[in-house]
Amino acid sequence: MEALVSRRKIIAIIAAFPLMAAAARAHAGDPSSVMREIFAAKYGLISYYQVKPGREVEFQNAFLQSGPYNRRLQGFANERVLEAAAMPMSEGQRSAETIGQRVFAIARTFDAETGMFIADERTNAIRGLVEGDLIHVPVTLVEHIFSNWSWEKSGTTMDLTIKPVVTAGVAGTRSWLAQSRDLFAEQNVNLSFLKDGYVGQLGILETFPPGSDLDGIQNQMGERLGLMGASVYRASDSTFYVYSEYFQAPANERSRVLKIEADRIQGGQLGSVVQNYSSR
Amino acid sequence: MHPTPKIIGFAAALSLLGAFLSQEVTARPRSQVPPSNIYAGVIIYDAIPGQENALERELMADMSSAENRRFGIINDRALRSVDPISSQFATYTKFSDAADAERFLNARLNRVKDYVRRAPESHLLRLETSYTPSGKIGEPNGKDFGYKEIGQTAHIFFGLPDPNYGEEYFEALADVKQMTLRLSPKGWLGDDLLSSGSALQPESLAPYTPRPIVATTLSTNYAEYTSFENAENAYLNRQHIGDPSLIEVQRVFTGALQIPARLYIFRVIANQ
Numbered sequence: 427m428e429a430l431v432s433r434r435k436i437i438a439i440i441a442a443f444p445l446m447a448a449a450a451r452a453h454a455g456d457p458s459s460v461m462r463e464i465f466a467a468k469y470g471l472i473s474y475y476q477v478k479p480g481r482e483v484e485f486q487n488a489f490l491q492s493g494p495y496n497r498r499l500q501g502f503a504n505e506r507v508l509e510a511a512a513m514p515m516s517e518g519q520r521s522a523e524t525i526g527q528r529v530f531a532i533a534r535t536f537d538a539e540t541g542m543f544i545a546d547e548r549t550n551a552i553r554g555l556v557e558g559d560l561i562h563v564p565v566t567l568v569e570h571i572f573s574n575w576s577w578e579k580s581g582t583t584m585d586l587t588i589k590p591v592v593t594a595g596v597a598g599t600r601s602w603l604a605q606s607r608d609l610f611a612e613q614n615v616n617l618s619f620l621k622d623g624y625v626g627q628l629g630i631l632e633t634f635p636p637g638s639d640l641d642g643i644q645n646q647m648g649e650r651l652g653l654m655g656a657s658v659y660r661a662s663d664s665t666f667y668v669y670s671e672y673f674q675a676p677a678n679e680r681s682r683v684l685k686i687e688a689d690r691i692q693g694g695q696l697g698s699v700v701q702n703y704s705s706r
Numbered sequence: 707m708h709p710t711p712k713i714i715g716f717a718a719a720l721s722l723l724g725a726f727l728s729q730e731v732t733a734r735p736r737s738q739v740p741p742s743n744i745y746a747g748v749i750i751y752d753a754i755p756g757q758e759n760a761l762e763r764e765l766m767a768d769m770s771s772a773e774n775r776r777f778g779i780i781n782d783r784a785l786r787s788v789d790p791i792s793s794q795f796a797t798y799t800k801f802s803d804a805a806d807a808e809r810f811l812n813a814r815l816n817r818v819k820d821y822v823r824r825a826p827e828s829h830l831l832r833l834e835t836s837y838t839p840s841g842k843i844g845e846p847n848g849k850d851f852g853y854k855e856i857g858q859t860a861h862i863f864f865g866l867p868d869p870n871y872g873e874e875y876f877e878a879l880a881d882v883k884q885m886t887l888r889l890s891p892k893g894w895l896g897d898d899l900l901s902s903g904s905a906l907q908p909e910s911l912a913p914y915t916p917r918p919i920v921a922t923t924l925s926t927n928y929a930e931y932t933s934f935e936n937a938e939n940a941y942l943n944r945q946h947i948g949d950p951s952l953i954e955v956q957r958v959f960t961g962a963l964q965i966p967a968r969l970y971i972f973r974v975i976a977n978q
Contacts, residue, residue: 458942458956482914483914483915486915486916487916487917490916490965490966491916495965495966512755522752522754522755522823523823525752525823575933575934575935578933578934578935579935610942616934616935616938617938617942618934618938621938621941622966623863623966623967623968623969624969624971625915625968625969625970626787626792626794626970626971627789627792627971628789628791628792652789672789673788673789673934674788674789674790674791675789675791675792677790677791680791698792700914700915701915701916701966702966703966706960706961706963706966
């Protein structure tokens with residue numbers, strides 16, 4: 427018994443060494459459970475709404491109150507709601523008045539059913555506040571992309587950390603949750619993308635056609651120097667949906683607009699995050 | 707001629723400031739509200755696309771010492787989003803008198819009305835406690851950290867607790883700040899805790915974002931770090947200090963919020 431205790435002590439001391447050495451490391455140890463859940467949620471529901479002019483605040487209110495903030499769902503991790511940037515018709519007050527009328531949302535869930543359940547529960551509350559159909563696209567996570575702090579540290583190089591989804595039980599791979607632990611222990615990776623509560627930052631929802639090369643998507647993200655992080659999803663028709671957020675968004679993305687054709691979302695859209703929450 | 711929605715919005719914003727001085731809504735009172743005679747105006751501005759520079763110039767304009775004396779201004783910080791293409795700005799201004807504060811903020815709102823796409827979200831609050839690496843300051847003077855510095859990252863947090871659990875919420879918030887104080891994270895300049903003091907109606911608490919169901923006290927936390935990275939690391943390192951009570955504090959804190967917290971990140975661009 428004593429030998430066992432001693433051995434455990436030694437193991438504990440050895441195990442503690444990296445932690446001690448990493449006392450100054452930013453992400454050593456476990457981050458909050460909310461961040462892990464946002465990382466681990468392998469499913470998503472992307473939604474798009476055309477809000478009636480003058481009903482923008484009412485819509486935001488109804489959207490939250492009929493959603494999972496006050497209705498705990500085991501399968502729900504987080505939702506981001508963005509108001510699309512001003513229509514590029516012109517600068518000035520006229521274009522600013524369109525802000526809040528085109529809304530897109532990304533719900534992160536642990537199963538495919540939860541997203542659609544949330545959408546169904548919401549329908550009655552928001553139906554009268556929107557024009558046209560409610561657009562919902564169920565998606566599955568392909569990978570997360572995280573940037574470093576180069577945007578804030580002049581003279582440093584942008585470096586992406588890619589976390590492709592792994593399937594449990596595949597030989598030679600670490601579990602998805604274990605990968606979150608690895609990520610949180612890595613140096614110089616910013617994890618702001620996984621935090622709930624942050625609002626006001628800019629995000630982009632964009633699509634890439636079926637057959638798009640993942641390396642090409644990663645390269646495109648890598649050219650955006652103020653990237654915070656991105657999640658790459660795939661829909662049932664193999665279209666890629668990429669949701670990304672920025673410390674400093676690429677200015678050339680301002681003029682892109684999402685197009686809705688036959689209940690399909692196409693193109694790209696810059697917007698401002700106005701809700702970013704997990705269940706309370 | 708009918709007033710435009712924007713004018714109506716401004717009138718509403720001005721009346722919100724007035725409402726601070728004539729509260730009628732009551733909620734379960736906090737048993738210990740820190741005494742303070744310092745007031746702070748927190749305003750979030752959304753510029754009309756193309757008017758960002760004009761708004762920035764207006765918010766950064768130098769104030770004369772006569773103006774400072776006239777309005778009892780202790781400190782005025784102008785903030786801009788860390789993202790240059792964002793149109794969001796904020797000001798955080800401390801005063802020695804609530805009525806003077808209201809007059810100054812009303813005048814400022816009037817000066818910027820041609821540059822903003824909607825009436826700015828505006829709150830007049832009481833500064834209750836400050837925390838700096840040197841310790842907790844029960845009677846802050848409004849210049850306790852980051853005074854006249856620019857370039858640092860500024861966080862503005864808005865929380866709207868259910869008034870039935872307001873006591874627990876404010877205690878949990880104070881516990882979290884004590885934790886920050888204990889850890890004294892790298893790059894941390896300080897935190898101010900502020901509140902509206904008494905309950906306000908939902909429309910004034912969140913004019914453009916989801917509203918609380920019932921009237922409540924607005925809780926605000928203004929914090930500064932030397933960089934965004936330091937701010938994030940401070941948050942992450944707090945999450946794994948091995949103290950199970952941290953989970954309890956988090957659950958009490960988030961569970962009491964009627965609507966999700968809003969945390970805005972800015973950079974300080976003027977500080978006078």
